[in-house]
Amino acid sequence: MNSDSSLPSLSTSSSPAPDEQMPSDEGRDVPQVRLKGEGGRLLLLLPPELDTPSAPNTWTEVCRQLQQRLMAGERFWQPHTPVHLMTRDRLLDGRQLQTIADTLTDAQLILKRVYTNRRQTAVAATMAGFSVEQQPIAQLSVTQSNPPPEGKALVEPLYIQSTVRSGVEIRHPGTVVVLGDVNPGGSIVAEGDVLVWGTLRGLAQAGSAGNGLCLIMALRLEPTQIRIADFVARAPEAPAQYQPEVAYVSEGGIRIVRAADFSRDRPI
Amino acid sequence: MSRIIVITSGKGGVGKTTCTANLGMALAQRGHKVAVVDADFGLRNLDLLLGLENRIVYTAVEVLAGECRLEQALVRDKRQPNLVLLPAAQNRTKDSVSPDQMKKLVNALTKVFSYILIDSPAGIEMGFQNAIAPAKEALVVTTPEISAVRDADRIVGLLEANGIRNAHLIINRIKPAMVAQDKMMSVKDVQEILAIPLIGVIPDDEKVIVSTNRGEPLVLAAEASQRGLAGQALQNIVRRLEGETVPFLDLTPPADDFLARLRRLFRPTE
Numbered sequence: 001m002n003s004d005s006s007l008p009s010l011s012t013s014s015s016p017a018p019d020e021q022m023p024s025d026e027g028r029d030v031p032q033v034r035l036k037g038e039g040g041r042l043l044l045l046l047p048p049e050l051d052t053p054s055a056p057n058t059w060t061e062v063c064r065q066l067q068q069r070l071m072a073g074e075r076f077w078q079p080h081t082p083v084h085l086m087t088r089d090r091l092l093d094g095r096q097l098q099t100i101a102d103t104l105t106d107a108q109l110i111l112k113r114v115y116t117n118r119r120q121t122a123v124a125a126t127m128a129g130f131s132v133e134q135q136p137i138a139q140l141s142v143t144q145s146n147p148p149p150e151g152k153a154l155v156e157p158l159y160i161q162s163t164v165r166s167g168v169e170i171r172h173p174g175t176v177v178v179l180g181d182v183n184p185g186g187s188i189v190a191e192g193d194v195l196v197w198g199t200l201r202g203l204a205q206a207g208s209a210g211n212g213l214c215l216i217m218a219l220r221l222e223p224t225q226i227r228i229a230d231f232v233a234r235a236p237e238a239p240a241q242y243q244p245e246v247a248y249v250s251e252g253g254i255r256i257v258r259a260a261d262f263s264r265d266r267p268i
Numbered sequence: 269m270s271r272i273i274v275i276t277s278g279k280g281g282v283g284k285t286t287c288t289a290n291l292g293m294a295l296a297q298r299g300h301k302v303a304v305v306d307a308d309f310g311l312r313n314l315d316l317l318l319g320l321e322n323r324i325v326y327t328a329v330e331v332l333a334g335e336c337r338l339e340q341a342l343v344r345d346k347r348q349p350n351l352v353l354l355p356a357a358q359n360r361t362k363d364s365v366s367p368d369q370m371k372k373l374v375n376a377l378t379k380v381f382s383y384i385l386i387d388s389p390a391g392i393e394m395g396f397q398n399a400i401a402p403a404k405e406a407l408v409v410t411t412p413e414i415s416a417v418r419d420a421d422r423i424v425g426l427l428e429a430n431g432i433r434n435a436h437l438i439i440n441r442i443k444p445a446m447v448a449q450d451k452m453m454s455v456k457d458v459q460e461i462l463a464i465p466l467i468g469v470i471p472d473d474e475k476v477i478v479s480t481n482r483g484e485p486l487v488l489a490a491e492a493s494q495r496g497l498a499g500q501a502l503q504n505i506v507r508r509l510e511g512e513t514v515p516f517l518d519l520t521p522p523a524d525d526f527l528a529r530l531r532r533l534f535r536p537t538e
Contacts, residue, residue, distance in 0.1 A: 166418050
């Protein structure tokens with residue numbers, strides 16, 4: 001028996017109907033706050049100030065993302081790990097820097113140093129008593145404000161240990177692993193794969209930069225919608241029993257198979 | 269150390285204010301000094317439910333403007349002197365107060381009161397931000413409907429993002445008979461999505477509407493029969509808030525037998 005046949009097939013569309021049009025990519029590429037381990041310290045990368053209507057990167061939003069990332073990754077750093085803040089082009093005043101420092105303190109992290117290429121931010125940081133390094137962006141190995149459009153390797157996976165609730169959108173230029181549920185109204189947009197060790201009830205998009213080889217997998221796959229590269233699919237009627245499943249692109253559409261059958265049957 | 273609890277839901281009309289009024293009253297009945305704060309500026313209701321509307325002289329806005337002292341604005345409940353209400357202004361909007369001002373107000377209340385319950389407005393805008401700013405704990409109220417649960421989910425996320433991780437769930441207005449027929453989301457369905465600890469399940473009860481219209485919180489009723497299961501559930505929530513382990517009410521739909529139904533209603537152990 002073909003492993004696919006026992007599963008309801010998804011309605012797929014390689015050329016979506018007008019009402020199923022992919023949302024405009026504006027804002028999809030707007031980076032979010034990132035925490036990155038490097039040589040025993042944590043780098044905190046702030047997104048640039050890009051105010052698109054679909055993905056506002058306002059200060060409030062940055063704070064929210066920072067809180068969320070700190071909460072979702074607690075296990076991955078020891079208390080009192082030094083944090084280096086990369087503000088890139090973003091302007092921050094003394095109060096905002098202090099808010100970041102306080103938020104980090106709450107998570108038992110210490111803001112050690114501020115890297116910026118804006119003079120005003122550097123001044124504010126100095127006034128607030130942080131050690132500052134001001135340098136042009138090109139010299140910072142970790143800040144890729146203008147990544148080359150082609151031949152780019154994905155960044156390291158983002159690991160989120162929390163429930164992604166309604167109204168939260170996680171965007172990451174790599175693979176996203178969620179240890180928890182993705183609730184309806186929540187969404188994951190990854191340039192790599194999306195792995196949900198829990199129930200995926202919200203929206204997941206894998207290969208958001210166009211990579212059709214990316215996968216979406218979940219212990220319980222009951223999404224509002226899934227997208228891989230340019231393909232969109234709605235979830236089928238709820239099956240009688242849920243099993244871990246994998247969604248992938250094949251023959252111009254998104255297919256779903258049981259995880260147990262996936263590696264065996266998938267034509268590579 | 270006083271406890272500052274915000275009662276919030278996201279969606280409107282799920283029973284935030286009713287819960288605030290009843291929980292505040294029940295806590296006061298248990299001998300705590302309680303202040304209930306109406307954070308719904310412009311659409312205040314809490315005074316109505318407590319039957320204190322005609323005794324409001326000053327509101328939180330006047331306190332903040334320095335036109336009166338905080339004590340002058342507090343309305344003491346005559347039936348239950350442990351309970352006071354800090355009313356919201358009706359002729360202003362949510363933007364007339366800032367989160368910092370709310371913090372200041374509530375912090376001043378902590379000097380006298382051991383419980384401060386903040387009744388949050390619906391939505392996630394300024395009014396909500398004001399309501400949660402001073403809070404250390406939250407009670408998230410939802411009804412078993414997908415729209416209410418979706419909004420509650422968003423609220424839990426926002427509470428977490430604002431550093432309030434001590435949040436408990438109240439499922440309001442459940443109809444056991446409908447759940448049994450699979451026509452309504454069950455407690456388990458709701459919990460599966462929201463994944464925060466449950467502190468109470470309140471059955472749908474017409475008595476609540478009557479008590480609301482009269483301005484007499486359900487828990488004030490002298491007779492257990494007048495409080496009904498809903499009143500009982502609210503009192504149980506208060507006991508759980510104080511750390512007691514109270515089993516959840518048996519809300520399985522009553523048998524068709526009228527006598528059995530009566531017996532269930534009056535069972536004292538519930």
